[in-house]
Amino acid sequence: MTLPSPASDLAPSVADLSAEPPPTCRPPAKVRAEVARYDQAAEVGTWNGPRHRMTYRVLGKGPPLIWVPGIATTHRGYAMALNLLAERFQTIQYSYPGDEPDDGAKLGRISHDHLVDDLFGLIDHLNLGRVFLTGLSFGSTVVLKALAREPRRFPRAVVQGGFAHRNFTIAERSALFFGRRFSGNLGRLPLHEKILSYNCRGDFPSLIADRWDFHLEQHGLTPIHALAHRSTLLTRLDLRPILPTISSDLLLIHGREDRVVPLAHLEDLRAGLPRVEAAVMPTVGHIPHMTHVDPFARLIGDWLLPCAPEGCPHDAAEGAPDCASAGPSCPGAQAKSPCAGSQGGHALQ
Helix, strand or coil: CECCCCCHHHCCCHHHHHHCCCCCCCCCCCHHHHHHHHHHHCEEEEEECCCCEEEEEEECCCCEEEEECCCCCCHHHHHHHHHHHCCCCEEEEECCCCCCCCCCCCHHHCCHHHHHHHHHHHHHHCCCCCCEEEEECHHHHHHHHHHHHCHHHCCEEEEECCCCECCCCHHHHHHHHHHCCCCCEHHHCCCHHHHHHHHHHHHCCHHHHHHHHHHHHHHCCCEHHHHHHHHHHHHCCECHHHHHHCCCEEEEEEECCCCCCCCHHHHHHHHHCCCEEEEEECCCCCCHHHHCHHHHHHHHHHHHCCCECCECCCCCCCCCCCHHHCCCCCCCCCCCCCCCCCCCCCEEC
């Protein structure tokens, strides 16, 4: 089923069209300006959890949406997407153990289940009830486990670049073994830029070249020991047996050109999950929150807050807004820019 145009239900007459100037698309947002806007507006908090002192950032008003991050970058890597989503949600992103200096994390004692415990601990700390979840890549594994554990707390969820199991080659395991011997951040590793360029550089056309430089910089700020810890957790993780138990509605978003998590992983998830839809983004790689942020954020928002046939889903999550904040197919909802038309060929499957 092809996603509807946000303005499809509100199409003006031919006479109206002739009286309006032709729409023009705004130029791509400048990433550093968007990051500065996010850092200025987001509220920063800490939670002294049982395993580490977690830093979290809250931006926006509306139903709560917890953003479960990928395996390697800083909070600023998600600023553009969260600025957009904060127009409709209370967005919350948080740090993993070892990401922040002096967070007290003893990484050798922290399991993947502990990361899921920390997600629930943050929800309780913030006194939230039902929330939406979005998990990116590594974060998808935390989201899937959380959905299996307490599905009633999560009416809907999104995972992007997700997977249930990863096979590590001997070369990858060797790189992980030797990588743990380095201190500092990823940027100091000899092949960091070369490997990242192979996986992602082609996703950044010249029009958004500033975003590639920024992504390389922020990815390189990831502490090596924290990345090695999360990667080690993946070597012994297999979520395929629990997929059939997940009863929440789930949207899988995947880039067709993803080199980091190939499209076959999406098919594995679709085969195992009982209540799932999928959106494949053509010409998109592993990091749409950097390369295709406008359609990516719109896709997430319209999935989590659709317009139900009988009206807006007021019980979707605590604090659900009225129709003006729901999906663009809601009667009375207005597209916010002339570029908010089609989803660029993304199709729900």
